[in-house]
Amino acid sequence: MHTDSHTPLSATTRHLHWVLALAMIGLTAVGLYMAEFEAWALYPIHKSIGLLVLPLALARAAWRLKEGWPPAASPATALQQTLAKAVHGLLLLCTLAMPISGMTFSGASGHGFGIFGLTLMHHNADPQRPGEVLPVHEGLSQLAQSVHSALGYLLIALLLLHVVGAIKHHLLDRDATLLRMLGRRRG
Numbered sequence: 001m002h003t004d005s006h007t008p009l010s011a012t013t014r015h016l017h018w019v020l021a022l023a024m025i026g027l028t029a030v031g032l033y034m035a036e037f038e039a040w041a042l043y044p045i046h047k048s049i050g051l052l053v054l055p056l057a058l059a060r061a062a063w064r065l066k067e068g069w070p071p072a073a074s075p076a077t078a079l080q081q082t083l084a085k086a087v088h089g090l091l092l093l094c095t096l097a098m099p100i101s102g103m104t105f106s107g108a109s110g111h112g113f114g115i116f117g118l119t120l121m122h123h124n125a126d127p128q129r130p131g132e133v134l135p136v137h138e139g140l141s142q143l144a145q146s147v148h149s150a151l152g153y154l155l156i157a158l159l160l161l162h163v164v165g166a167i168k169h170h171l172l173d174r175d176a177t178l179l180r181m182l183g184r185r186r187g
Contacts, residue, residue, distance in 0.1 A: 014183050024053065109145070
């Protein structure tokens with residue numbers, strides 16, 4: 001059994017992690033549902049929450065830059081350390097890129113976006129066809145849609161790796177990695 005690190009994670013680190021994790025999991029699940037079942041009524045809610053997540057993701061990224069990566073709770077090989085940092089870094093980048101690509105897609109496609117009724121970018125109404133929109137930039141819209149979709153699937157894969165890693169640390173390594181993120185100490 002490895003010796004656990006006694007370095008606690010700050011309440012800010014833990015809260016930013018869990019709030020952002022739950023928001024991104026929820027948004028990704030709703031996004032998959034919307035795309036599969038064309039649930040148009042969910043789009044304004046998805047966009048609103050996505051826009052609210054962006055400042056939270058920026059705060060988490062700034063906090064991570066300020067605090068650095070927490071030390072491992074137990075010894076790890078160089079490969080394990082590299083993989084862990086890569087997954088954590090990509091997760092952080094996805095939390096930033098998902099709302100940005102979503103806003104870009106929605107804005108460039110002419111659909112606009114806002115936060116729970118507060119319009120930040122108006123629809124680009126088609127004067128020839130009432131109820132339809134004109135893309136502001138078709139190429140950018142298609143690129144942003146592809147990026148948003150690909151990032152969604154990448155995020156799912158990264159989340160699965162992250163959860164498997166946490167379970168491995170808890171059950172196989174028997175270290176304090178998961179407990180620290182829950183704000184607890186072993187024993």
